[in-house]
Amino acid sequence: MTPNNNPAMGEWFARLKSEIDLHDLADRLGMERQGRDGNYFSPSRKEKHPSLSIYVNHEKHGTGWKDHTADIGGTSIDLVMYAGRANDPMDAANLLADWYTIPRPSREKSAVPERKSTVEYIAERCLKDTEPAVAYLTGRGIAEQVVHDAIRRRAIGWNTWTSTKVAEGEPGYGGPAVAFIVRSLAGAKVVAVDLRYADPALNGDVKTQCQGEKVGFFWTSDLARLKRAHTVYVVESPINALSIETALQNYPGVAVVAIRGVANTNLDWSWARGKKVIVALDHTDKLNEKTRTRPGMEAAWKVADALTASDIANRLVDMLDWEEGEDINDVLKDHGAEELRIRLKKLDQWLIPGQPSVDADRRHQLNGRQRVFLQGHDLSVYWRYQVLDDFTRHVDEFKDSKDDDGKVSRSEVYGDLCSFRVAGLSRLRIQSHLSTINGMPDNQPETVFGISCQLARNGPHLQREVVTGDKLYNLEWWKAKFGHIWNPAKFARMVNILERSADLAARDVVNFVGLAWRGEELAALEGNDCFFVEPQKQCLYNNMSFPRGSTQNARAVINAYQATFKENAAAIGLVWGLGAHLKNVLGFYPHFQMQAEKGSGKSKLLESMQATLAFQVLSGQMLKTDHRRRASVSYTTHPVGWDEFSKLPKSILSDIDGLLQSTYRFEFTRVGATLTPYLMCAPVLLAGEEVDVESLQSKICRTTLAIAKQGAIIPHELPQFPVWEWLQFLAGIDAARIRDTHKRYVAFCQQRGRAGEGDATAKRMMENYAAIMTAWALLTEFAGIDIGQGDFIEDIIAEMNAHIADTDGTRLPWVWIMEILLSELAAQRFEHPYCWDTLVVDGREEECLFVLPSHVMDHISTAPHLRAKFDHLPVKTGRIFKRQLLQSGVVVDEDVEKTVGRRRQAHMVAISVSKLAQLGLHAAPVFERGY
Structure with a gap:
């Protein structure tokens, strides 16, 4: 991993790994070697026979080292950490750079200089003189080697601070104390220093004290x-x-x-x-x-x-x-x-x-x-059940035996019960979907039972299953899920006892992956927090563990995506994916479309986004059944990608369109004989050579990739974005603040947008782009960067206005209906009365199409070859079609009487050919033809 995504840092790490002689490094680390050419003794433990080998250009192992006993190996940096001289790769690299004079490359200075925290300052002072800590701890029976190893890893120090304001013998005075330095698991940053006083009497009989996070x-x-x-x-x-x-x-x-x-x-x-x-x-x-x-x-x-x-x-x-x-x-x-x-x-x-x-x-x-209190009848058999790591046995009988002195002893005879261990049985109350998405009080919770078992085939990973009460004693279910049961009667009795413990770990749970409401508070949730009855069917991310990391990783990722395409073309997609978790706060979230020139790098960017955010992209084959599509967007706000979208059959595309329309917000349904629940809500990234999303223009955002915008390729070593920390950050923000931020950006978009006030569809598009801007504002706060970095806001405003301009003539259903009508007229398949003629408007002649809106909708609904298109349309009646025509401004007269085929037709609308052309609807009028 190269910190800060700096290519020079990557080259520096590569030099440290390739140019350093591992044998020389082993000598510097004080590692003992058996003979001149033998193996080394492991630096992490005492051993009688050396187990660590160093290879240089070996045919099988290449160049590196390996501890055969622990099955661990690696490069020079790994060896320094294995020897306990560093806590992380950067510390090890700095040490090697000092030893071998391989200077670290310079890096740009941060605009805001880093300032050491109080606990970091305390930790540094405690690490200056650690010998008293050795004496104190060895006096408590701890091995000296163990203490020295911990000191080398900067985990133990010695504190001598005393207060000048508190009298000796009073709490807070301080005094000599062992300092245990607490570090975060991600980044090894000092977060606390725990003090254990050698003489508590000096500190008012307070034996321990914590500085920092407790x-x-x-x-x-x-x-x-x-x-x-x-x-x-x-x-x-x-x-x-x-x-x-x-x-x-x-x-x-x-x-x-x-x-x-x-x-x-x-x-x-x-x-x-x-x-x-x-x-x-x-x-x-x-x-x-x-x-x-x-x-x-x-x-x-x-x-x-x-x-x-x-x-x-x-x-x-x-x-x-x-x-x-x-x-x-x-x-x-x-x-x-x-x-x-x-x-x-x-x-x-x-x-x-x-x-x-x-x-x-x-x-x-x-x-x-x-x-838990066990009744007498349970207590009388409870002692018979004995569990091992992944096995359960039962005391079947006693066996008496006599020793040489005639003394009788009794031993227990065990019988096999089942091939697994029941680690826990708990009652679960699953929150209803309405409370999950809006945070309202729960009026319809569902009670189930969560069962966790350890099986030999899964090692230390527990297998979890969820069961309803009616299946709790179904032994066939237990066998199918966990393993064999040799004594069914005793097993059923065991389940009966475990029912008494259902309250011990009973809890209210939320089936959702991402950011959702738990009770009336926002909570970050992973796959392990969920208890689905059929997890693989109900949620694509049922086993999701979000990437973890530091804010430094977040900054590196943002910088890389802003650099890989100019005008933030790639960064917009990244921010969209992270902002998807705001959906349960905003109540909606747009889908996303990548528009790209051939060879512009869309596939590479999509792969990088998958790795960065740990989201899945499904192929077109996976989208061919209704069940798979439904499961891919259920119970999560983590984004999902749909690839090869344009290659699917038209019939499937119609169904997909309806699903995407509903998942712009939320849709709950139950499917099958067992009424399996699905909460469909995941935002979808649509990818493909050509993505037909005309009906989704008000529910989608986009970015445009071009060869001219290409920048630096995203490096393979780029760390993942710390999505888990991002979700926890969002969960700690007041929801009202997020909504207020969105409102401000909606107003900003309306001020900078190119659409008129009467365009309702364009207004919704602005709300969609404002949601991404809201995510950016929160993201900059989370990562500690300036909100103006890379001109992100200006670039997304430009993308929004280009999107509005490009779809000006295709956003409303009347446009789609007119496209169908003009195609039918050109093919001479429209059998209802119509005509082309001129109409005097404001003193000049205007070429017009005269037709009845009700006839248009009747033709589309009854023509067999237009059935799929009619089902796809959101407008089904001539009344609504006529209303949209009048609102669009293309009608020059809404009530005209014309003679068509020697018959009078009243209440026809006159649609201007020139105004249709302005919206990209090009007609082919034939004025000499009547009906």
């Missing part, structure tokens, strides 16, 4: 290791995280995160998808007498429920036999790393995660650990 971020000692880990432990404090790292030093692929307190459970866990998560919070916390819960245990339940809702497999460490109040660091100090390692491997095996079942003699241990 909620929404976690701490880990190594972000790079976290990203490549396959197993992640979740603990409460950084001290506990370092304790686990000490116990699992030689376990590759394992990382630890600290949530920094029991109140910080509302985290974004999307980064953990594909990893196994083990929750090890302080389950043995002192019982809170008021709430009758243990804070650590309750937080563990919330974390487990959140992970399950995100389809992430997770288990809880079984701490039932731990001493009251004992935490992870206590075990390390008192019993050593080996004992802690053994305890961490003992996982909760109960059917309801976090709720054990014990005998009467140990009933006191359940205080604060019961998540």
